[in-house]
Amino acid sequence: MKNLTVLFTAATLALGANLAMARDLGPDEALKLRDAGTIQSFEKLNEAALAKHPGATIEETELEEEYGRYIYQLELRDNKGVQWDLELDAKTGEILKNHQDD
Structure with a gap:
């Protein structure tokens, strides 16, 4: 039982560490990164995505730091x-x- 508890605790900590490695960026921070040239313009990124799926529409976007x-x-x-x-x-x-989304 002790080994199971240790294994569960280790798995929980590992999962928490992985979740902490990604964070959502708000619109203000995203615009600052774009204006500083750290990331490409959203228009350019959207064009690259739409080139893979001509005629598609964008339903949602998000910027994360991982x-x-x-x-x-x-x-x-x-x-x-x-x-x-x-x-x-x-x-x-x-x-x-x-x-493709499931």
């Missing part, structure tokens, strides 16, 4: 009604994730 890297997350809906989740490196515009 492990010192700025990640721009988007939810798109294509013209067939399929929802897509994309993640881009906000500094380079590189698409890091592009998968």
Whole structure:
């Protein structure tokens, strides 16, 4: 039983540490990063995402800092009604994730 308690505690701490490594950035902070040239313009990032799914519409966007890297997350809906989740490196515009939402 003691080993199970230790294992559960370690797993909980590891999960908490991973959650603490990502943080959502508010609009003011995001605009400051864009204006400073730290990240690309949102228009440019949106264009890169939409190029992967022509005709899609952007339903939601979010900027996060994960492990010192700025990640721009988007939810798109294509013209067939399929929802897509994309993640881009906000500094380079590189698409890091592009998968159909379940």
